[in-house]
Amino acid sequence: RGKRAFIAGVADDNGYGWAIAKSLAAAGAEIIVGTWVPALNIFESSLRRGKFDESRVLPDGSLMEITKVYPMDAVYDSPDDVPEDVKSNKRYAGSSKWTVKELVESVKQDFGSIDILVHSLANGPEVTKPLLETSRNGYLAAISASSYSFVSLLKEFVSIMNPGGASISLTYIASERIIPGYGGGMSSAKAALESDTRVLAFEAGRKHKIRVNTISAGPLRSRAAKAIGFIDMMIDYSLANAPLQKELSAEEVGNAAAFLASPLASAITGAVVYVDNGLNAMGVGV
């Protein structure tokens, strides 16, 4: 049987989640995705209307199939956690079972098990503010959406993941080096995500034979990155300074994710793998 992958954080065809889905599909995996509730309608209708058909084309000429799209909001674990104003929000009220526990329960009922879990989501409401000007709420929201969301997803999914399975998240070098402009506690959130990758690799490895890795990706002009506001500068900086002077494509990150999720990487766990044209290895700009 082919592998089944759940990819959390796909809402258009521009981000890393979409590219990872494609690489996994090209390698023969069945694709199911989780889409942030406020983005669900537009994503599903665009899919239905064929807006993504050009970007669904796989190397063999076939179109990537997404077996099912689940609504999700990774900052809530169960219905008890959802505040009234969110519950009554029109976009949220139009969907159901989108908290992490309910989502995993639905996937379990629909499919029984998965082999690969991909976490390709982040959110920091104050990302454009320097850390020194970030509020406690903004900081905690960044950690909740960008770091604990992975702990929560793995915690719930691990019970329906087949032994030998793998999980992958996406991180950014701002966790370990100063990247002015990546604010709001997002640098802190990525540092937590990377540390959790090691601890969870131990815990999920020992208990469930599941591997846990994270990809430290170079800059990509995704929707989320455009919201931060400095993405063009980061792409130019990488072009000027990285060992490989080419623009990073989402597909290159997708292919690395497919490798890490595959048996080819069966001894790799707890790792931060750089897919950034080598920029992380530079000590100074040139």
Ligand code: NAD
């Ligand atoms: P993206 O906009 O394609 O993906 C982010 C996704 O997160 C969106 O689909 C959004 O709807 C979803 N999301 C936000 N809050 C959510 C929540 N509470 N519950 C569920 N989903 C939620 O952008 P991307 O840049 O491809 O981001 C994917 C991952 O890659 C993120 O972890 C990001 O930090 C990481 N990353 C991006 C870059 C870059 O330059 N774009 C570089 C390194 C790492």
